[in-house]
Amino acid sequence: MGMNAPEAVRAAVDAAFREEWGQVVATLxxxxxxxxxxxxxxxxxxxxxxxxxxxxxxxxxPGAWLTTTARHxxxxxxxxxxxGAAKLRQLAVLERAPTESLAEEIPDERLRLIFTCCHPALPFPARVALTLRTLTGLSTGEIAKAFLTAEPTMAQRLVRAKRKIVEAGIPYRVPPAELLPQRLTAVLAVLYLIFNQGYDEEDGRRALAAEGIHLARTLVRLTPTEPEARGLLALMLLLEARRxxxxxxxxxIPLEDQDRSRWDRALIAEGLTxxxxALAVRRCGPYQVQAAIAACHATAPDAAATDWPQIAALYAALTRMAPSPVVELNRAVAVAMADGIPAGLALVDELAESGELDGYYLLPATRADLLRRDGRLAEAATFYEEALRLAPTDAxxxxxxxxLSKL
Amino acid sequence: MKYVLLICDDEKVSPSMEEIAADPAYQAYEAEVNRRGAILGGARLRPVAAATTVRVRDGETLVSDGPFAETKDFIGGIDIIECDDLDEAIAIAARHPYANRGCVEVRPVWE
Known part of the structure; x- marks a missing residue:
């Protein structure tokens, strides 16, 4: 039986799904x-x-086979x-299009697809959902789950987005040079989200992180003068290295307790390069700053050698470029490590007061962690318990x- | 594709037709639209003070003063354009002088 055993076939189809879904849809x-x-x-x-x-x-x-089959x-x-006339027109195009090329190299149509999915005339949540659905093949149910949205709501979001693309005449193309920089920003946000979607998973959707990296590489090739695309790729590589x-x-396992000898040195080297x-272009942006922070961690020989003052300064820069309470929370940790726990705790207290991070488990988890380091164990326990109630995954x-048990 | 550009502002300034004709910003817009061969038609509208809204309810024609909706921006004119896709329509809309102080709503024509 060998190759034809049902589980081997299933594995081959699963692999092809991860690698080829977006390509097949984009071509069609x-x-x-x-x-x-x-x-x-x-x-x-x-x-x-x-x-x-x-x-x-x-x-x-497999990709050529799947594309040909889908075309038929x-x-x-x-x-x-x-x-309808529209369908007859589509049919004529299909029948006219050459098939020989399928046996050879299939051009990467995914970039056209992603720029279209990320068009600014679409609402942002629809851009993300549409990119995930069409490029990664994530089901509507899975996307809904990932965004804590009811499935019918997500389905409607996808239907509306596709309808708008057709009815409003959003072009299916990679935008011309003069539009590229502004259109790129939305694409970068979507790619990073796709990467994170895979990064946080233990196995099932791992291909998403790889897909995010692959798409980021393609973007870098297409926009060699755009440092933020490169910054995003660097960030992904440096995070992936320690995943x-x-x-x-x-x-x-928190960063400080990770076995650094098991980090992927090749990915770190590529990420740093x-x-x-990106930095050589001298046009800084939020992804380059985040990559620089990841680089600080990646190049520290051990946790104690981490350059916290530098990381705190980078977070401060990031706060100015792209203010967000999550970035502020990360800055608080860096400040605690650089300037002492009380300085960091004061920032966390401010954030808690603002209520902007209510319900976000990393707020009480960070607070608990800093209190523990400060020897305030009883208070730490209270916040670990709160974090435990809010934490989204088993890990x-x-x-x-x-x-909590070691306090 | 055909689009209608709904050209809106808050009507705080209302230049005369002569002033508009002499304004370089409008001349630039017109030149751009002509360069693209996009214009199918259009009209400048009198301010909403001159607007009348008509509704028919239960067979009765109800006429009221003013625009159909109470909003900050009012439609001050329309341009009907023919162009390749939404990106081109956006490029044209962005050249309209009203885009700098009001907004231009781009609506595909139901064909």
Whole structure:
């Protein structure tokens, strides 16, 4: 049986799904301009792969096989119910488009797709949802879950976004040079979110982080003079380098307790080079600053050698560029490590007072951590317990439980 | 695609037609639209003080003074344009002098 064993086929289809979904959808949209048709036919192609690859073996180029199959499905569907002029036009394009190229190199259509998904005429939550749905194949239910939204609400958001793209005439393209910088900002935010979506997962959606990095690399190639794209890529690489160490045996391991010899040195080296290239352009931005912070951690030989004054200064710069209470909380930690716990705690208290981070587990967790370092164990326990109630994942809960029991 | 640009402002200033014709900002806008061959039609509207709103309810025609909605910005004119896509429509809208002090709403035409 070998390759044709059901689990081998399933694994091959799963792998192809992670690698090729966005590519198949992007190509089909490029050919037909019909987003729903593209998604449906991509879905059909993956279902067909499950049935066919078991019998005929996994094709040498799964992506080309899937794209060709999806195209045939699209042609069939359009022939079957091609009544409207728009559908006849899509059919004509499909039948005219050359197929030979599929056996060769498939051009990366995903960039056109992502710029379209991230068009500023779409509401931001719709940009994120649409990018995740069309580029990574995350289901509507999974996206809804990731954003703590009801599934019907998310489904409606996607439907409205696709309708607006068609009805308002949002072009399916990589924007021309004069529009690129402003359009890039929205794309970067979406890519970082995709990366984080994968970063925080233990296994299932790991491809998202890889997809985020891959898309960031593509962006860097397309916009070589744009330092923020490079800054984002550097940030992703430097975070990815220590990801494997972040969770051990289902327990979150804080940065200071991680085994630094297990960090991925090759990724760190690439991240540092990428950051240097970005900084050389001398047009700083929030992603470059965040990457610089990650670089401080990545290059410290051990936790005690961390350059906290430098990190506190970088967070202060980040607060000026992109103010947010989460950044302020991170700055508070850096200030505590650089200038003493009371200075950091004072900043955390201010934040707690403002109420901006109510319900965010890292607020009580940070407070508890600083109180513990200050020897105020009873107060620390209260905040660890509060954090435990708010923590979103098991890994985080296990870490907090461990801390609490060791007080 | 066809779009209607709804050109809006708060009506705090209301230049005459002659002043508009002599204003370099309007001349630049017109030149840009002509360069793109985009204009299909358009009209400048009198201020909302001259507006009348008509509704028919239960067969009765109800006429009232003023615009249909109480908002800060009012539609002061419309341009009907033909262009490739939303990006081009946005580029044209951004050149309209009202975009600097009011706003321009870009609406695709139902075709």
């Amino acid at each position: 949209i490029g050919l037909t301009g019909n987003w729903d048709l593209a998604e449906d036919c991509a879905q059909d192609a993956f279902a067909a792969a499950l049935a066919t690859w078991g019998r005929d073996g996994v094709p040498a180029r 499905r699209a042609t069939d569907r359009l022939r079957r119910d091609a009544t 494997a160490n972040r969770i051990d045996d289902g327990v979150l 990428t950051l240097d290239e 985080e809960r296990r870490y907090l439980t461990g801390r």
